[in-house]
Amino acid sequence: MTETRARILDTAMALFYAHGVHAVGVNAIAARAAASKLSLYKYFQSKEHLVRAMLTEHSDRIHSWLERNTAQAPPGPGRVLAVFDLLIDWFAQPNYRGCAVVNTVTDTRADPAIAAIARTHLARYRGLLEDRLREAHVADPPVVARQLLLLIEGASVVTSIDGTPTAGNDARAAAARLVGLAGSVTSATAGPDRTADHRAPA
Amino acid sequence: MTETRARILDTAMALFYAHGVHAVGVNAIAARAAASKLSLYKYFQSKEHLVRAMLTEHSDRIHSWLERNTAQAPPGPGRVLAVFDLLIDWFAQPNYRGCAVVNTVTDTRADPAIAAIARTHLARYRGLLEDRLREAHVADPPVVARQLLLLIEGASVVTSIDGTPTAGNDARAAAARLVGLAGSVTSATAGPDRTADHRAPA
DNA sequence: CTTTGAGAGTACCGATCTGTACTGTCGGGT
DNA sequence: ACCCGACAGTACAGATCGGTACTCTCAAAG
Numbered sequence: 001m002t003e004t005r006a007r008i009l010d011t012a013m014a015l016f017y018a019h020g021v022h023a024v025g026v027n028a029i030a031a032r033a034a035a036s037k038l039s040l041y042k043y044f045q046s047k048e049h050l051v052r053a054m055l056t057e058h059s060d061r062i063h064s065w066l067e068r069n070t071a072q073a074p075p076g077p078g079r080v081l082a083v084f085d086l087l088i089d090w091f092a093q094p095n096y097r098g099c100a101v102v103n104t105v106t107d108t109r110a111d112p113a114i115a116a117i118a119r120t121h122l123a124r125y126r127g128l129l130e131d132r133l134r135e136a137h138v139a140d141p142p143v144v145a146r147q148l149l150l151l152i153e154g155a156s157v158v159t160s161i162d163g164t165p166t167a168g169n170d171a172r173a174a175a176a177r178l179v180g181l182a183g184s185v186t187s188a189t190a191g192p193d194r195t196a197d198h199r200a201p202a
Numbered sequence: 203m204t205e206t207r208a209r210i211l212d213t214a215m216a217l218f219y220a221h222g223v224h225a226v227g228v229n230a231i232a233a234r235a236a237a238s239k240l241s242l243y244k245y246f247q248s249k250e251h252l253v254r255a256m257l258t259e260h261s262d263r264i265h266s267w268l269e270r271n272t273a274q275a276p277p278g279p280g281r282v283l284a285v286f287d288l289l290i291d292w293f294a295q296p297n298y299r300g301c302a303v304v305n306t307v308t309d310t311r312a313d314p315a316i317a318a319i320a321r322t323h324l325a326r327y328r329g330l331l332e333d334r335l336r337e338a339h340v341a342d343p344p345v346v347a348r349q350l351l352l353l354i355e356g357a358s359v360v361t362s363i364d365g366t367p368t369a370g371n372d373a374r375a376a377a378a379r380l381v382g383l384a385g386s387v388t389s390a391t392a393g394p395d396r397t398a399d400h401r402a403p404a
Numbered sequence: 405c406t407t408t409g410a411g412a413g414t415a416c417c418g419a420t421c422t423g424t425a426c427t428g429t430c431g432g433g434t
Numbered sequence: 435a436c437c438c439g440a441c442a443g444t445a446c447a448g449a450t451c452g453g454t455a456c457t458c459t460c461a462a463a464g
Contacts, residue, residue, distance in 0.1 A: 004441075020311050022224035025421055036442045037423080047422070098308070102359055106300070106308045109222050118363045147353075147376040150369060154356030157304055161320045167352060174349040178376055206411075227451055238412045239453080249452065 005043040008033045012054045017100050021051055021107040052113055055104050058201075059121045062101075065201040066128055077179050080132045080148070084175050087152060088168035090200035091159045098160035099153065125149050138179045148175055207245040210235045214256045219302050223253055223309040254315055257306050260403075261323045267403040268330055279381050282334045282350070286377050289354060290370035292402035293361045300362035301355065327351050340381045350377055 011033035015024040026047055030037045044050040066086065073082035090096070097103065105118040129145035138144055155171035213235035217226040228249055232239045246252040268288065275284035292298070299305065307320040331347035340346055357373035 018311075020224075020309065022222075022309070023312070026423080027421080030442095034442080036444095038425090038443090039441060041423070042440095097311070102363070103308050105363060106305050107222065107224070109220075109299070110225070115363070119365075122360060122363055143372070143375070146368070146372045150353050150356030150360060150373050150376065151349075152356065153359050154352030154354065157355050157359060158324060158352060161304070161307060161317070161324055163321075166348070170345070170348045171352050173345070174352065174376075174380060177380060228453080229451080232412095236412080238414090240413090240455090241411055243453070244411090 004033075004035055004039050008035050008040055008043065008050070009054055009057060012050055013058060013100070016051065016054060016104065017097060018095070021104060026050075048108075048111060048113075051104065051108060052111075052117065055101060055114060055117050058100055059117060059124070061201040062121075063124050063128065070128070070132060075135060077136045077138065077176075077181050079136045080129070080138065080179050081172060081176060081181075083129065083132060083148075084152075084168070084172035086200075087155065088165070088172060091155060091168040092165035093200055096159060099156045102153065102156070122149065122153075125152070133179070136179065144178060147178055151175055151178075206235075206237055206241050210237050210242055210245065210252070211256055211259060214252055215260060215302070218253065218256065218306065219299060220297070223306060228252075250310075250313060250315075253306065253310060254313075254319065257303060257316060257319050260302055261319060261326070263403045264323075265326050265330065272330070272334060277337060279338045279340065279378075279383050281338045282331070282340065282381050283374060283378060283383075285331065285334060285350075286354075286370070286374035288402075289357065290367070290374060293357060293370040294367035295402055298361060301358045304355065304358070324351065324355075327354070335381070338381065346380060349380055353377055353380075 008029065012024075012029050015029055015032065026037060026040060029050075030040050033040075040050070044053060066083065069086055070079065070082045073079045101118050101121045105114055108114050126142075126145045126149055129148050130141040133141035133144055133148075151171040151174050155167040158167040159165065210231065214226075214231050217231055217234065228239060228242060231252075232242050235242075242252070246255060268285065271288055272281065272284045275281045303320050303323045307316055310316050328344075328347045328351055331350050332343045335343035335346055335350075353373040353376050357369040360369040361367065
């Protein structure tokens with residue numbers, strides 16, 4: 001059944017994110033997932049393959065979550081800032097330890113497959129930002145999207161190091177200036193239709 | 203003598219940065235440094251202590267390098283952008299793999315001493331940016347400094363993942379907008395006194 | 405010449421990790 | 435009643451790692 005596989009994948013995601021890929025052994029994953037190593041190696045032919053599968057699924061989950069919760073924001077520049085509102089909530093979670101994709105690609109520098117997953121992850125991020133910028137009629141979406149991605153990734157790592165949720169708000173303020181708004185403080189997602197799933201995908 | 207110690211420290215810095223802390227053993231460091239493990243454990247009581255010493259020295263080197271090469275830039279807003287000009291050259295180096303401080307704190311999540319080094323590293327970064335912003339008479343230096351740091355750290359990680367030197371220039375363009383300049387393309391360090399040491403500290 | 409200390413090189417110990425093999429158990433289909 | 439596949443649990447092999455102990459060399463000081 002694929003239920004055992006999903007349990008292993010979720011456990012691997014949690015442990016890898018909390019302690020790093022190298023610090024977590026397959027024994028610990030199997031034990032905590034209440035699975036045997038036989039099952040683990042049946043669904044994933046090696047630890048590297050498990051890491052890749054975990055990271056791919058994680059990247060998919062993040063982007064579908066972002067797409068789902070920003071596509072319905074009210075039109076205008078606030079549609080871009082809706083991305084940052086989501087990230088502020090996400091980064092403010094107590095045990096936030098940075099972007100799992102970035103952390104994993106740092107842990108496993110040798111694996112080119114993981115580097116490719118990370119590149120795709122960033123490209124999709126830029127694509128989503130470009131879409132929101134175009135919908136908001138902001139000038140030069142490709143360039144601004146790349147700049148906003150820098151703010152996002154920067155806020156992610158600074159948050160994880162400082163341990164304070166300040167960086168997310170700084171990123172939003174900077175983004176507001178970059179998309180043309182002087183100092184918009186109002187939340188874009190605080191509309192009447194805040195029915196979406198705002199739980200962070202981690 | 204401390205010459206052996208410095209050799210071990212430099213070798214550790216290079217290997218840790220290239221392959222990660224967990225992927226490099228003390229045997230490899232000692233061998234490549236042409237030192238014995240007896241020497242290594244005389245100067246550093248454990249691998250963790252070696253990592254801390256390496257990271258502290260690296261952080262010091264980066265900040266003195268930044269301070270030295272930006273304090274003499276011509277006054278005005280370009281003084282802030284001089285920081286980004288340095289980083290653009292640094293990030294464009296062929297084997298750039300991201301900020302060593304961030305990578306190390308990701309590798310060794312368990313060590314609170316390393317986390318403290320990283321926090322100090324970021325705080326010094328913000329301090330330097332605040333100084334340059336004040337000298338350039340930009341409004342609200344603390345806030346803008348935090349925003350610029352997000353661009354810097356974001357450009358660092360995006361560069362290391364994408365493998366292209368685009369992010370550094372994107373960060374500079376975004377910084378120019380945040381400090382008030384519309385689209386300054388001219389390099390601030392390309393003055394007549396470009397006699398400083400522009401080699402990146404890695 | 406002798407002594408002393410720094411350091412290179414090597415062997416080794418215990419622990420841990422990945423990956424494999426094997427045994428025991430449970431549940432559903434024939 | 436029987437069987438068979440899925441799975442948990444354990445044991446094991448091979449390799450590697452951090453850290454320690456030991457020997458050998460060499461160069462400078464007395």
